[in-house]
Amino acid sequence: MLKLPIYLDNNATTPMDPRVLEAMTPYFLEHYGNAASRNHPFGWEAEEAVDYARGQVAKLIGADPKEIIFTSGATEADNLAIKGVFEMYASKGNHIITATTEHKAVLDTCKHIEKLGGEVTYLPVNAEGLIDLNELEAAIKPTTILVAIMYANNEIGTIQPVKEISAIAKKKGVLFFTDATQAVGKIPVDVIKDGIDLMSFSAHKMYGPKGVGALYVRRKNPRVKVTAQIDGGGHERGMRSGTLNVPGIVGFGKACELCQLEMEEETKRLINLRDKLETELMKLEEAYVNGSREHRLPHVANISFKYVEGEGLMMGFNKNIALSSGSACTSASLEPSYVLKALGLGDDLAHSSLRFGLGRFTTEDQIDYTVKSISETVLKLREMSPLWEMYKDGIDLNTIEWAAH
Amino acid sequence: MAYSDKVIDHYQNPKNVGTLDKAAKNVGTGLVGAPECGDVMRLQIQVDEKTGVITDAKFKTFGCGSAIASSSLATEWLKGKSVDDALKIDNMEIVEELALPPVKIHCSVLAEDAIKAAINDYRVKNGMEAIKFEESVVH
Numbered sequence: 001m002l003k004l005p006i007y008l009d010n011n012a013t014t015p016m017d018p019r020v021l022e023a024m025t026p027y028f029l030e031h032y033g034n035a036a037s038r039n040h041p042f043g044w045e046a047e048e049a050v051d052y053a054r055g056q057v058a059k060l061i062g063a064d065p066k067e068i069i070f071t072s073g074a075t076e077a078d079n080l081a082i083k084g085v086f087e088m089y090a091s092k093g094n095h096i097i098t099a100t101t102e103h104k105a106v107l108d109t110c111k112h113i114e115k116l117g118g119e120v121t122y123l124p125v126n127a128e129g130l131i132d133l134n135e136l137e138a139a140i141k142p143t144t145i146l147v148a149i150m151y152a153n154n155e156i157g158t159i160q161p162v163k164e165i166s167a168i169a170k171k172k173g174v175l176f177f178t179d180a181t182q183a184v185g186k187i188p189v190d191v192i193k194d195g196i197d198l199m200s201f202s203a204h205k206m207y208g209p210k211g212v213g214a215l216y217v218r219r220k221n222p223r224v225k226v227t228a229q230i231d232g233g234g235h236e237r238g239m240r241s242g243t244l245n246v247p248g249i250v251g252f253g254k255a256c257e258l259c260q261l262e263m264e265e266e267t268k269r270l271i272n273l274r275d276k277l278e279t280e281l282m283k284l285e286e287a288y289v290n291g292s293r294e295h296r297l298p299h300v301a302n303i304s305f306k307y308v309e310g311e312g313l314m315m316g317f318n319k320n321i322a323l324s325s326g327s328a329c330t331s332a333s334l335e336p337s338y339v340l341k342a343l344g345l346g347d348d349l350a351h352s353s354l355r356f357g358l359g360r361f362t363t364e365d366q367i368d369y370t371v372k373s374i375s376e377t378v379l380k381l382r383e384m385s386p387l388w389e390m391y392k393d394g395i396d397l398n399t400i401e402w403a404a405h
Numbered sequence: 406m407a408y409s410d411k412v413i414d415h416y417q418n419p420k421n422v423g424t425l426d427k428a429a430k431n432v433g434t435g436l437v438g439a440p441e442c443g444d445v446m447r448l449q450i451q452v453d454e455k456t457g458v459i460t461d462a463k464f465k466t467f468g469c470g471s472a473i474a475s476s477s478l479a480t481e482w483l484k485g486k487s488v489d490d491a492l493k494i495d496n497m498e499i500v501e502e503l504a505l506p507p508v509k510i511h512c513s514v515l516a517e518d519a520i521k522a523a524i525n526d527y528r529v530k531n532g533m534e535a536i537k538f539e540e541s542v543v544h
Contacts, residue, residue, distance in 0.1 A: 309443050311469040315408070315416055327443060327469075336443065347441035384422050384473065386447035386465040387440060402439030403518075 006366045008323045010205075010359035011154050011182060011300060016251070017207040017360065023254040024209065027247035035244045036235060046246045053253025057214055060256040061180075061199070062190035069215045069236045070249055074181040075105040077200030077215035080240065081177045082109045084226025085146045085198070086118055089175075093143030099123045099131050100342040101158075102150050106179055110148070119143070127344050128292035129158035133168060140172045151180035151189065151199075155326065155339040155355055156291025157300025159183065166195030175224060181205055181213075185259035186297055187267070191216055197224050203248065207360055208255030212248035215240075262360075270299040270358050273367050277301060277356060280371040284378055286391070290326075290340055290353060299358040302326070302340075304349040307388040308381040313354065316377030321370055326353035348387075348397075408470055409504035415474035420481050423463040425449040433527025435519040444468030444512065446476050448519035450483055450491070452527055459483050459491060464519075471509040475499050475516040483520065488527070492536070494520055 007015065027049060035050045037043025051065070058065040071077045082096065098110050100122050110120045121139045123131045131149060140147070147169045152159045162178060169176035177198035183189050184199075185206030191199060202213035217239065218224045232241030278301045281287055286306035305313065310327030326337030327350070336350035345353075354374070358367075382388040390397060408416075425432045431452050438445040444467060451461040462480035466473045478499055483491050499505070499513035525535040 307467065309468050309472075311443075312416075312467075312473060315413075315470040347443070351440070351443040384419060384465055385467045386436065386445055387467045389424065389465060397440060400436075402441070402445070403437055 002365050002369055004320045006321045006362075006370060008321060008356050008358060008362065008366075008370065010362075011157075011355065011357035012324060013204045013210065014207045014359050015361060016209060017255065017258055019258060020208055020251045020254045024247045024251040027250050031246075033246075035246055036233065046244075049246060049250050050244055053249045056253035056257045060189075060260045061184060061201075061216060062192050063216050064219060066237075067191075067216050067219050069217055069239050070244060070252075071200075071213050071215055071240055072211055072245070073204070073213035074103075074179065074200045074202035075213075076240075077202075077213050078103070078105040078179055079109050080215050080226055080229050081198045081200055082106065082113060082146065082148060083229050084239070085175060085177065085224075086113050086116070087227035088225050089145040093145045094118045095121070095141060095143040096146045096148060097121045097123060097136065097139050097144060098148040099125060099150070099160075101125050101129055101153055101155075101339045102148070103154055103179055103181070106148055106150070123149075125158075125342050128295070129153055129156050129339070129343055130292060130295065131160060131165075133161065133164050136165060137168050137172070140168070140174055144172070144174050146175050146177055148177045148179070151178045151183035152187070152297050153291065153339060154182050155324075155337060156302045156343070157182070157297035158291040159187070159295045159297065161295075162194045162196070166197075169197075170195060175222075182297060182300075185256065185263070186299065188263070191218070197222070198226070203252035203255055206255050206259050209248050209251040212245050212252045214252070266360060267298045270362070273362055273364060274299055274301055274356070274358055276364070277358075277367050277371060278303065281374060284375055287378075288349065290343060290345065290349075299362075301356040301358075302353055303356070304340075304345070304353040305378045306349060306352055307385045307391055308378055309351050310353055312381055313352070313374075313377055316380065317370075317373045321373060323357070324355040326355065327351045411478075411503050412470055412474040412505070415477040415503070416470045419464075419473060419477040421461075421463050421477065421484075422465060424465065425451055425461065425463050430454075430530055431527070433523040433525070433530065435522025435524075435526060437518045437522055438468070438472075438515050440467065444472045444515060446472065446515050446519045448476060448479060448516070448523050450488075450520075450523045450527060452488060454531070457487050457489065459486050459488060468512065468515075469509070471503065471505055471512040472515060474503050475505075475512045476519065478502060479516040479520055488524055491520060492524060 031045040033042025033046035035046040054065040184201040199216040204210040290302040310325030340350040462483040464476040496513035496517040
């Protein structure tokens, strides 16, 4: 029996894996010590648990445990990486290169850097959401201290050419930071092979708890340092003070371990489900996949259904299916998704988009139900859409003078 | 954001979806909004030329649930009204009836604009002057 509602918004957050919760529970009630308490068993247990988790997290990304700085999540890790490098390497330069499709946690931090007197270059992306490597190389100048390009995009799932980006950064002697929140735990990420100097990621996007994430900070070739943005007791090798969230970190470690164990099979399963969803929905007329289909996370599909509006579309099934839209109406602002606009999509297509984020607990039944439900709603709303009628009458919508409002 | 029951009802069972003959002399058509803004409304009225009463009204809307509900409600209210009375429909009445939240007030403004545009189209077709309206609330 299919249980409703169906959750297809796994890019926003994932449910916790019950095995993660199980690992965490003792650290709330029995082993509640402060990992920084050095003089009694409660502290020792907590420290041991954190060390173990640090090893699990490091292993997933091919890092040394000492290179993991626990934070409250990816947003904090993004802030620490960018602001921390900006401060630490101020004598070397003040220029940062990023891309227009980055997460707000990176873009807004870069805006902050500009206010502090830094200079930021925002690289455009092509229609698939990929940056141009030549443009990246050309943008690097003597004052450049950091290249900040995400591993995979949260809205369209496009995976950037991380190895090539890091090679360029290395050649030019510039640090490379990547926000890998959507990638870690979903696809193989290896900080050595990928040539990453700093990397942010988060537990709640990989079936772990909310409120815990990490910044990977390379310790050799080169040794990278960041200036702490939260001062206090000098935790996390002085880079991030604050009592460690022991249960959260334990859960994060367990989540990493499970992702590593199950990634290969899970990826195959998710690609099958995602491709089924996409193939079926693309049978509708005037449906378009946004972003790269080739360089893409296995569990993500972003599709625009032309001539219907995203929020109106979601209203047809949002009691039963949870997902996101690039439509303006779903956000506080009235602007449609800046990521989709950066791909060169017209506002009309951006308004018509749905983002599907499949996950570990998505089933084929759920995909079948989703396809049926969304297809029906699209057809119903098109019958109600003046734009669809015009399109069917062969009217070019670009020739109409729309009233500005 | 949760929708009111009335918005949900109009969305699920929209009243008067359809198309009237745009070329007919007794039909007025108003097309407002823009695809880039995420909502376009087309509202049409059919007028009894002798009595000046609106005998039929149809709409098609590209937009969110509130936009669909606003236009659906507008067509319901228009039917049976005289053109002069139809001009008196205020967007805030739509807001109240549908319990639209502040962020969705623009949907009601669009519906009011669509009514006025349809009436003007009818007027011009029938040799009357278009009424000049003050700029509606920018949204």
